[in-house]
Amino acid sequence: AQKITQTQPGMFVQEKEAVTLDCTYDTSDPSYGLFWYKQPSSGEMIFLIYQGSYDQQNATEGRYSLNFQKARKSANLVISASQLGDSAMYFCAMRGQAGTALIFGKGTTLSVSS
């Protein structure tokens, strides 16, 4: 069975600091994709970053990078230079074989203070 685990219910960080949000996963599919989404208080789901299981390099998108450690089955999100607008809920998700739905973790609430 596929599973996503986010063990940090809440994280706190100061503006301009970096923060790492943890995500571990479990799957028996040889090919899979890992996603991070941001959900601000307004409720929409905003796609941040994607990592394919066969990608050789860690994905990066602006201030977001995904620290992918395949052997450890972890896909942590690193946000550099945090901003107040980064305060939100962050969800890690996984998709197994093509055409299947995303499986989400329970999320981590990030609070950025000035």
Place this chain on the structure above:
Amino acid sequence: NAGVMQNPRHLVRRRGQEARLRCSPMKGHSHVYWYRQLPEEGLKFMVYLQKENIIDESGMPKERFSAEFPKEGPSILRIQQVVRGDSAAYFCASSPHFDSDEQYFGPGTRLTVT
């Protein structure tokens, strides 16, 4: 280039009434996924549809819930005889083809059952 549209954004129903949630995928997308988010939880998959076909409904409750994606028009998630436990945010996501890596989310419909 409009994104995924969902309406209504907010829906209030009394117990026993019917709720109809609509999702218009992005232009050119023929695959739609519905997810439900209970308070303080991550998103849970409900159903995956292609035009005129249900591909996977393994996440749908067995009773009162149904979904369709007709040849013309939006995808509809229908909940009959709503109960308080149906109160949640319902998201749809669309993708252009079967093995697309990304699913584009709509803004969600927040259903409140009184």
